[in-house]
Amino acid sequence: MLRRLVQQCSQMKTPLRVSVAQRSASSLVDLREGDYKSFDTQNPQYQQFNDKGPVWACNEWDPLEEVLIGRPENAVVPYARVEVKACIDPKKWHFFEKNGGKYWADVMPEHWKKLVSEVETFVKVVEGEGIKVVRADAFDHGKEFKTPFFASNGLYSAMPRDILMVVGDEIIEATLAWRQRYFEFYAFRNVVLDYWKRGAKWTMIPKPSCDSRLINENHSPDPKYGDFVTTETEPLVEAADFVRAGTDIFGQRSHVTNQAGIEWLRRHLAPRGIRVHELHFVEPRAMHIDTTFALVKPGYALTNPKRPLLEKDKFIKAGWKLVDAPIPSVPDGHPMWMASVWLAMNTLMKDPSHVFVEKNEVALHKVFEKMGVKSIPVDLLHMNTIGGGFHCWTCDIRRRGKMECYF
Ligand code: DAV
Numbered sequence: 001m002l003r004r005l006v007q008q009c010s011q012m013k014t015p016l017r018v019s020v021a022q023r024s025a026s027s028l029v030d031l032r033e034g035d036y037k038s039f040d041t042q043n044p045q046y047q048q049f050n051d052k053g054p055v056w057a058c059n060e061w062d063p064l065e066e067v068l069i070g071r072p073e074n075a076v077v078p079y080a081r082v083e084v085k086a087c088i089d090p091k092k093w094h095f096f097e098k099n100g101g102k103y104w105a106d107v108m109p110e111h112w113k114k115l116v117s118e119v120e121t122f123v124k125v126v127e128g129e130g131i132k133v134v135r136a137d138a139f140d141h142g143k144e145f146k147t148p149f150f151a152s153n154g155l156y157s158a159m160p161r162d163i164l165m166v167v168g169d170e171i172i173e174a175t176l177a178w179r180q181r182y183f184e185f186y187a188f189r190n191v192v193l194d195y196w197k198r199g200a201k202w203t204m205i206p207k208p209s210c211d212s213r214l215i216n217e218n219h220s221p222d223p224k225y226g227d228f229v230t231t232e233t234e235p236l237v238e239a240a241d242f243v244r245a246g247t248d249i250f251g252q253r254s255h256v257t258n259q260a261g262i263e264w265l266r267r268h269l270a271p272r273g274i275r276v277h278e279l280h281f282v283e284p285r286a287m288h289i290d291t292t293f294a295l296v297k298p299g300y301a302l303t304n305p306k307r308p309l310l311e312k313d314k315f316i317k318a319g320w321k322l323v324d325a326p327i328p329s330v331p332d333g334h335p336m337w338m339a340s341v342w343l344a345m346n347t348l349m350k351d352p353s354h355v356f357v358e359k360n361e362v363a364l365h366k367v368f369e370k371m372g373v374k375s376i377p378v379d380l381l382h383m384n385t386i387g388g389g390f391h392c393w394t395c396d397i398r399r400r401g402k403m404e405c406y407f
Contacts, residue, residue, distance in 0.1 A: 048272070049168040049169050049272070049403050050169045050199065050201075051168075051169065051402070051403075053169045053198065053199040053200055054195045054198040054199060054200055054397070054398070055166055055169055055170070055171050055195050055200035055201075055397055055398065056166075056168065056169055056398050056399065056400075057168075057244070057396045057397065057398060058167075058168055058244065058246050058399065058401055058402065058404070059244050059245050059246050059295065059399070059401065059406075060243055060294070060295040060296075060349055060396075061296060061298075061349040061399075062351070062352075062399035062400055062401030063350070063399060063400045063401065064131050064349070064350050064351065064396055064398070064399050065131060065132065065398040065399065065400055066132040066133075066397040067126060067131055067132070067133060067134070067348075067394050067395070067396050067397060068133075068135070068136065068160045068164070068188075068191060068394060068395040068396075069119070069122065069123055069126065069133055069134070069135060069160075069393060069394050070119075070136060070156075070157055070159050070160050070388070070392075070393045071119075071135055071136050071138055071139075071156075071158060071187075072104075072112075072115055072119055072156070072158055072386075073138040073157070074103065074138060074139065074140045074141050074142060074156070074157075075103065075104045075105070075141060075155070075156035075158055075386060076101060076102065076103055076104065076141045076142055076153055076155055076156065076180070077095075077096060077099040077100050077101065077102050077104055078100055078155060078178065078338070079100035079101055079152070079180060080097045080100050081178070081180070082216070082217050082219050083177055083178050083179065083215050083219075083229050083230065083255065084096060084180075085219075085221065086219055086223060086228070086229035086255045086285065087255050087285050087287035088285070088338065088339075089340070090221060092338075095337055101153060104156075104386060114382040115382035115383055115385065115386070118378075118379045118380065118381075118382050118383045119393070121378065121379060122356075122378050122379075122383070122390070122393070123135075125356070125376065125378050126356070129350055129354075129376065131350070136157045136160065136187050136188050136191055137187060137189075137190055137191075138157070139154075139157050139187035140154075141155055141156055141157070141184075141187070142154070145182070145183055147182060147209075147210075149209050149210060149211040150210065150211075152179050152180045152182065153180070154180060154181070154183060154184060154187075155178065155180045155181045155184060156184075156187075156386070157184070157187035157188070158386060158388060158392075158393060159387065159392045159393060160188060160393075160394065160395035161239060161240045161288075161290070161388070161391055161392045161393070161394060162174070162176065162181075162238050162239060162240045162288070162392065163176055163181075163184055163238075163239055164188060164192070164239055164395040165239035165242060165244075165395075166395065166396060166397060167244065167269060167274060168272070168274075168403055169199075169201050170200070170201035170202070170203060171192055171195055171196075171200050171201070171202055171203070171397075172203045172204075172205065172239065172265075172268075173185050173203065173204040173205065174205055174238050174239040175205050175206075175207065175208050175235070175237050175238070176238060176256070177208075177210065177214075177215070177230055177236050177238065177255065177256035177257075178256070179210050179215070185204070195397070205235065205237050205261075205264060205265075205268075206234070206235065208234040208235065208236055209234060213231060213233045214230060214231055214233045214236070215229060215230055215231075216229055223285070224284055225282050225284045225286075227284070228253065228254070228258070229255045230255060230256065230258050231258070232258050232259055234260065235258065235260040235261040235263070236256060236257055236258045236261040237257055237261035237264060238254070238256040238287075238288060239395075240289065240290055240391075240392060241254050241256065241257040241287075241288055241289050242257075242265070242276075242289065243289055243290065243294065243295050244295075245295055245298075245406045245407070246402075246403055246404040246405055246406050247273055247274055247403060247406075248274075248275050248277060248405070248406065248407050249265070249269070249275070249276045249277070250276075250277050250278075250279050250289070250293070250295075251265070251277070251278060251279070251289065252278065252280065252281060252286060252289045252292070252293075253278065253280075254287050254288065255285070255286060256287050256288070259278075262276060262278050273403075279293065279310070279311050280309070280310040281293065281304070281307040281308065281309055281310070282307060282308055283306075283307040288392070290346050290391045290392065291304065291339065291340065291342040291343055291345060291346050291389070292304045292307045292309075292342070293309060294325075294345055294347060294391070296323075296349065296352075296355070296368075296371055296373060297349070297353075297371070297373070298406050299319060299320050299321060299406075300323060300371050301315065301320060301322050301323070302323055302324075302325050302347075302367070303322045303323065303324050303325065304342055304345065305324040305325065305327075307342075309322070318407050321371075323367060323370075323371060325342075325344070325345040325364060326361075326363035326364055326366075326367060327363075328341040328342060328343075328344035328345070328361060328364075329360055329361055329363065330343075334381060334384075334385070336384060336385060337385050337386065337387070338385070338386055338387030339384070339387045339388070343380075343384045343387075343388065343392075344358055344361045344364060344389065345364065345389075346388065346389025346390060346391040346392055347364075347389065347390055347391060348390035348391050348394055348396075349373075350376060352373070353372060354373065354375075355373050355374075355376065356376050356378055357375045357377060357378070358377070358378070358380040358381070358384075358389070359377035359378060359379050359380070365377070378390070
C-alpha cells in the first residue's frame with residue numbers, strides 16, 4: 001500500500017502531496033507504527049479549518065505572508081539552574097553562575113548593540129521581501145515573580161518559536177520548562193489576543209507547576225542520551241521541539257518537552273486529522289528540534305550529521321530525501337552562550353525556493369542550492385549568542401497554502 005502511494009506520488013507533478021480527503025488511512029503506516037491510535041480519515045471534522053482568518057500556517061515552507069519576530073529588549077541572562085545546565089555545555093556554566101539574573105545589555109554592552117542592530121536588519125530584510133512583520137511587546141523580564149513553587153525573574157521575548165506554534169488556524173501557547181520562562185507568554189499576550197479577536201483559534205497548553213517533581217534537582221551534570229532533567233509528572237511541550245508538514249507533525253522528547261507533552265499534543269490535534277509523531281536523535285543535551293532536523297519543502301529535510309535520526313529509513317521509504325547540513329562555519333571563540341554552532345541550520349523558509357540563512361554559511365548556501373533553494377543571506381552571529389537562529393527568533397503567523405498530507 002505504502003509502496004503504491006509513493007509510486008503514485010512520484011508520478012504526480014508535485015510529489016508527496018495529497019489532500020486530507022484523499023489520504024489513505026495506511027499511507028503513513030510505517031511512520032506511525034506503534035505511536036498512533038487509528039482514526040477515521042473520512043470524518044468531515046478534519047476539514048474544519050478556516051484559512052481565511054488572520055492565522056494560517058500548515059507547514060514550514062509555504063509562502064510566508066506574516067511573521068512574528070522576537071525582541072531583544074530587556075532580555076535577562078538565565079540563572080544556572082539545573083534545567084538550564086541540562087541543555088548547555090558545562091564549559092559555559094560559569095558565565096551563568098556569574099551573570100544569571102542580570103540584563104544581557106549590562107553584561108555585554110558592545111556585543112548587545114551589534115545583536116540589536118542585527119535584529120533590526122533582519123526585520124528590514126524580511127519586510128523587503130514583502131512579508132508583514134509583527135513584533136512582540138518590549139516586556140520587562142527583569143521583574144521578579146513568585147509562584148507557589150518557586151521565585152524568579154523572567155528571561156526574554158526573543159524566541160517566539162519556543163512558545164508559539166501555529167497549526168492551521170490555531171495558535172497554540174506551549175508550556176516552557178525553564179522556571180525563568182514561566183510567565184514568558186505575557187510578552188506575547190497582546191499579539192496573540194489581537195489574532196484571537198480577529199478570529200484565530202487560541203489554545204494554551206495546561207500550565208505545569210515546574211515543581212521539584214517535574215524538574216529533577218539531582219539531574220546528572222553529564223547526562224547520557226535519554227537521561228532527561230524533566231520527569232513525566234505533567235505535560236511539557238516546547239513549540240520549538242516540533243516541525244510541521246501539513247497533517248503530520250514531528251517532535252522529539254528533549255529536556256524541555258516530555259512524553260506526556262507529546263501525548264497531550266497528539267490527543268489535542270487528532271480530532272482535526274493531524275498526526276503527531278515522535279522522532280529520536282542521539283543528543284544528550286537535546287533542547288528544540290530545529291537545530292537537528294529542519295523541513296525544507298515537500299520531500300526534503302535538512303539533518304544534523306552529529307545527531308543521527310533513528311527513524312531515517314521511514315522517511316526514505318516514504319520518498320523523502322534527508323540531506324546532511326555541512327559543519328557550521330561559526331568562527332572559533334565566538335561566544336555561543338546558550339546553544340551550539342548548529343544554530344546555523346536553524347533557518348527560516350520564505351517559500352519552497354527561498355530561505356533566510358546566515359550570510360557566512362557558504363557551504364550551507366550550496367547545500368540549499370542543490371535542493372533548488374536560493375539563500376537570502378542575513379547577518380545572524382550575534383543573534384545566535386542568546387540561543388536562536390532565524391527559526392527560533394520567529395513564528396510564522398501566515399503562510400499561503402493548504403492543509404495537505406505529504407506522507
Ligand atoms: O542545538 O544548540 C538550540 C536551542 C535553540 N533554542 C542546540 C540547542
